[in-house]
Amino acid sequence: MSLWSTRPDGTNGQLVYGNFTVRPQCVFEARPIPDSHKLVFTATAHHSITGGSLALFDRTQGTELDEPLERITPEVCFPETECWPTHYYAGAWPLSEEHFLVSWADRPLPAHAYMDISDERNPGNASGIYLYDAFGNLHLLHRDPEISSETPIPIKPRPRPFAVADNVDWDAPKSGALLLQDVYAGMGDLEGETIEQLRVVGVLPKVQPFMNQPMLGVSAEDTGKVVLGLVPVEADGSAYFEAPSGMPLFFQAIDQDGLALRTMRSLTYLQPEQTLSCVGCHESRETAPALDASPLALRRPPSKITPEAEGSWPLRFDTLVQPVLDNACVDCHHPGHADRNAAAFDLTPDKAYQSLIAYGDNDLHDLAFEKDYSEVGDCVARQSKLLALLTIEGGHEGVVLEEAELARLIVWMDTYAHIQGAFSQEQEQELIALRESVHWIAER
Ligand code: HEC
Ligand code: HEC
Structure with missing residues (x-):
């Protein structure tokens, strides 16, 4: 803490x-x-x-x-x-x-x-x-022989602490805007990689009183998540977008192939009508923003967030990933299939999550498991053996996934391979209602 x-x-x-x-x-x-x-x-x-x-x-x-x-x-x-x-x-x-x-x-x-x-x-x-x-x-x-004495406070006149004015209009619509000056600031040498989008992920409060229940993914302490969607990053690395207030958020820098290159493993949040700006991914709090030409993204209105595939908001393995497996994999990967190796790797709904997480000596499990500091390149999908297998030349066993199918697997892996992002059905219903009511998303 x-x-x-x-x-x-x-x-x-x-x-x-x-x-x-x-x-x-x-x-x-x-x-x-x-x-x-x-x-x-x-x-x-x-x-x-x-x-x-x-x-x-x-x-x-x-x-x-x-x-x-x-x-x-x-x-x-x-x-x-x-x-x-x-x-x-x-x-x-x-x-x-x-x-x-x-x-x-x-x-x-x-x-x-x-x-x-x-x-x-x-x-x-x-x-x-x-x-x-x-x-x-x-x-x-x-010292009292019977009971501990703690938290001493001297009783004496002291200057009244100065008041900080309240800047928030609590009746305003529950959204604001975020301005990122240059996503490349703080990233080091990316060796030709470009950042084309930011993924905005909302962090959900724990609503169940039980420790580690339900398990959302592979780490017992996983925070709840909802993938709000993507916003564009301009050629100069800037981004300017609307976002919800009152919801903790983190960001992922998404490269030219749709893969996360860096995840912010911390959070920030807006209050109604606030515009919050940041320098890069990520600046030190000791530095000031660069004072050159105004960022390209500021020369236009803020972008709206474009939601990703069904099953990302609310986030659910069964609606995000399973449809891809049903369509492209289960024909071979089910118990009883003639090829014993294919049959043993069961991708039917009851077994698919465990199979994928455990594949390659627990590769996805270990990549998605709790981490501290975020390093450039230390994101799940780009390092995963599963993505490497499915994107080999000519496709795995001739299966070439469509871009949209691959995108589903990628967003699932990059947001830490959860079974579900919400702690309860009620919380999921709230997320569905939220999506229907807000003005800061661009419909696909
Ligand atoms: C994808 C890269 C990236 C982007 C873009 C990004 N951050 Fe961060 N942020 C980080 C990293 C890295 C840290 C350090 C913690 C960590 O390792 O995750 C961090 C930490 C933070 C923290 C906690 C530490 C602190 O200094 O207070 C806040 C608050 C924060 N970011 C706010 C923002 C805001 C506001 C923006 C702009 C809208 C932003 N971040 C954009 C990567 C990013
Ligand atoms: C045409 C049949 C077929 C389809 C369709 C198919 N696979 Fe496979 N898959 C196989 C076979 C056969 C093997 C075993 C190959 C071997 O033993 O070398 C295999 C192995 C694998 C393995 C390695 C399992 C292990 O335990 O090492 C993974 C992971 C995998 N498939 C994932 C998928 C996914 C995900 C899909 C759908 C996108 C898919 N496969 C679609 C036939 C298929």
Whole structure:
């Protein structure tokens, strides 16, 4: 769990620290330090109560790893990913860069399984309130023998925080626009590949209360997805398009062959009528946009999103991929077919998903399985053995798929080879209703 910022009206969500960093595992209880540009936070475990080591964070030194951090309680390791500490801090209230009100427990940080307070490993009176300083002194201020004392807040007059105006018209239609200045910025040398389109994918909230149920694809923690569709990228790498507000989105850069070349493995979102711009795929937050001629895409109205094949919105293997298999593969790939090898690779509806995912030593499974940082070229379809087999010269066993059939397999693979993109039938119905009601899609 990383630290992000957003304005109070929900616009401009951005990373502050730690999208990929695993030490610390979680960044909690961040607070600005008075008269300083630094923050203090608790470096915690994912599988525990909130407690761990305290760190100062200096945003001018970056957004990942150790560089921007200063460990001010270095005797306490970062929980879970470094070790399990034998005592822990939490809830720091900074008075300055050198003095903090904190809660401190002289007990080991309890892991997941021992969090019930009836368990002696998680006593209900573990922590008290202390003044901690950057020289390592810990002064007891208050400790209750019966119950933990935490989250100290000094009671004293303080300046009223400045108000940030609300810029959102919440009654406006639920859409906005996105401007991408140059998709090639941040991509490095593409060796002749061109980016012709962006795929816009919506991320759906989990609506089922059960962990890992239903399984959407190959990773237990898969986020829900709906493939909204494609928008054009101009010759100069720019794109300008309408998009829904209130729906987390990510993008894929699609090359001249319709294959994803890079996926944004993070998300962004619009609020109603907001236009949000970005530089490339992907700029560092430390750089400013280039100030040359205005992007080609800005010289025309925003594009509408062109939805892809049936079965991509809502996303479903049985409606997106199975029709291709029924039409082009099942004649040979069904139990009982004369060729034993063909018969053993069962592509009938009940078995097709498992067969395809497992083909080539779990090739698709491994390509679609959870990943962190996104590298150029690290997309599923272009690396898959399945696509290579189906696109060999003359076709696999003489089967040459039509472009539209291939496109179905490709969008399925590139959006992480899901069985289904939604968590429930109700959520699927909402997506169907959404598609019927919005003005930001171009009908095919
Ligand atoms: C297909 C390439 C690509 C495009 C196009 C792209 N991004 Fe990203 N984006 C990335 C990558 C790569 C990251 C870093 C995380 C990762 O590895 O996926 C990222 C991260 C982010 C983050 C989280 C980190 C941060 O710095 O706040 C936000 C927010 C974001 N992008 C917004 C946008 C916006 C707004 C646009 C333009 C409409 C955009 N992105 C276009 C690839 C892309
Ligand atoms: C005309 C019959 C025929 C059709 C149609 C056909 N295949 Fe095949 N396929 C075969 C045969 C025969 C083999 C086994 C080849 C071998 O053993 O070398 C095979 C093997 C495969 C394999 C490798 C299986 C493994 O376990 O190694 C895959 C993957 C595959 N086919 C996918 C498909 C897909 C997807 C389609 C439809 C787009 C399709 N096939 C259409 C006959 C066919």
